[in-house]
Amino acid sequence: MITRDFVGLPSPPAGRAGAGGHPCQGVYHRPAGRRPRTAFIATHYNVDFSEHYLAEHLAARGYGFLGWNTRFRGDEAHFLLDHALADIGTGVRWLREEAGAERVVLLGNSGGGSLMAAYQSQAVEPNVTPVAGMRPVPAIEDLPAGDLFIALAAHSGRPEVLTAWMDPSVTDETDALSADPSLDPFDPGNGPPFDPEFQARYRAAQRARNERITDWVLARLDALEGTRARDALFTVHRTWADLRMIDPSIEPSDREPGRCYLGDPAKANYGVFGIGSLCTLRTWLSMWSLRTSQCAAAPHLARITVPSLVVHATADECVYDSDARAIFGALAARDKTLEFIKDSHYLPGSRPQAADLIDAWVRER
Structure with missing residues (x-):
């Protein structure tokens, strides 16, 4: 017992x-x-x-x-x-x-x-x-x-996982529907299968998105200095878009193709449940930022x-x-x-x- x-x-x-x-x-x-x-x-x-x-x-x-x-x-x-x-x-x-x-x-x-x-x-x-x-x-x-x-x-x-999963086609962090078609992982014109050139551009754009958010977070903290607020909440849209979730030929394994932890990646990516979807400025720096997270x-x-x-x-x-x-x-x-x-x-x-x-x-x- x-x-x-x-x-x-x-x-x-x-x-x-x-x-x-x-x-x-x-x-x-x-x-x-x-x-x-x-x-x-x-x-x-x-x-x-x-x-x-x-x-x-x-x-x-x-x-x-x-x-x-x-x-x-x-x-x-x-x-x-x-x-x-x-x-x-x-x-x-x-x-x-x-x-x-x-x-x-x-x-x-x-x-x-x-x-x-x-x-x-x-x-x-x-x-x-x-x-x-x-x-x-x-x-x-x-x-x-x-x-x-x-x-x-x-x-x-945490910073590596979020970055590997985030959708780099987001062009406006305040608009969950904004997308650069040339980086959209769910645009059939891009794949799957995703060719090596697209994969390289995609991974670089994911890192760039993480860095842009970090730049914005640091600027917001500077702007709050001396005000009544010490921190602030913000949202991060679309974090179910790792190419491996969509294309099983990338790093093949025994996993079921076209799946993430929330099921269909396309639906999950545009849903409201995702890692890092809501955080404070300091939580971003502590947990999610490639540059500052420990x-x-x-x-x-x-x-x-x-x-x-x-x-x-x-x-x-x-x-x-x-x-x-x-x-x-x-x-x-x-x-x-x-x-x-x-x-x-x-x-x-x-x-x-x-x-x-x-x-x-x-x-x-």
């Missing part, structure tokens, strides 16, 4: 909510009547991981599993990396001091891959700085490090030396083989392993297999 304990803790930067709720919340899964010596913690930038799909499977194999949420769960628009790392540290410390875990495994799943990499990176070699105009968070200067690191169906970082995985992976496992789902709709290999290559760990599972992003058909794989890898270490 599995015991599930609710865990609610104050956030180091934010304390406790006035209504009584704890900003940091999660569910600790463990074998009934036992205090596991090894425990996992999984956290995401935005998605609720309290009932993570591997929690029960790993608890059934004798581990503790804390599905943990920072105060930015469901509130991506206001995300700040240094604040989130402080909240994750609260969960890791709870595992060691209250749950009795002697060994902590950092599980970076999906977008959480780069987030948990940033956590371990900061814990072993402090490097994360506040976003422009924000005060330092003292709690991140003394984070308890993890003992093992796992990247599971993980993206290569949420890119590679620099943090280069500071991770603990044994590390990378697991790639070969039918993943939006994480590709190149992502997994880039993560594997960037890890500084001498003891690192790359494994593959034939399934889609959330492993709906292979969770026991994934749990067995992870269990065997952890026990060997």
Whole structure:
């Protein structure tokens, strides 16, 4: 049997909510009547991981599993990396001091891959700085490090993912329908299939769009200096347009063609649900900007030396083989392993297999 304990803790930067709720919340899964010596913690930038799909499977194999949420769960628009790392540290410390875990495994799943990499990176070699105009968070200067690191169906970082997915044909950031026909990925005249010249222009235009938004954000912050407002909300349209979502001949895999996480990319791209669709000026700089974000995985992976496992789902709709290999290559760990599972992003058909794989890898270490 599995015991599930609710865990609610104050956030180091934010304390406790006035209504009584704890900003940091999660569910600790463990074998009934036992205090596991090894425990996992999984956290995401935005998605609720309290009932993570591997929690029960790993608890059934004798581990503790804390599905943990920072105060930015469901509130991506206001995300700040240094604040989130402080909240994750609260969960890791709870595992060691209250749950009795002697060994902590950092599980970076999906977008959480780069987030948990940033956590371990900061814990072993402090490097994360506040976003422009924000005060330092003292709690991140003394984070308890993890003992093992796992990247599971993980993206290569928030600014990289947004840029790879964004539609560069947008000509007016205030108009969701504006489009440059020569870059429109859904114009049949451009493909699919998309020829190498179009792909090169498209990728360059995606990066250029990210940089234009960063220029605008920095100018807006300068304009707000001395006014009554310190920050502002804005929207980013059309972020489901990675050419690989549309053309399966680009980086072929076991994925279903013409699909993204929200189904048909054309419909999703012009819908209202998308990563980075709403954010503040400072959240853009903290999470999404290629120029200023510290949420890119590679620099943090280069500071991770603990044994590390990378697991790639070969039918993943939006994480590709190149992502997994880039993560594997960037890890500084001498003891690192790359494994593959034939399934889609959330492993709906292979969770026991994934749990067995992870269990065997952890026990060997």
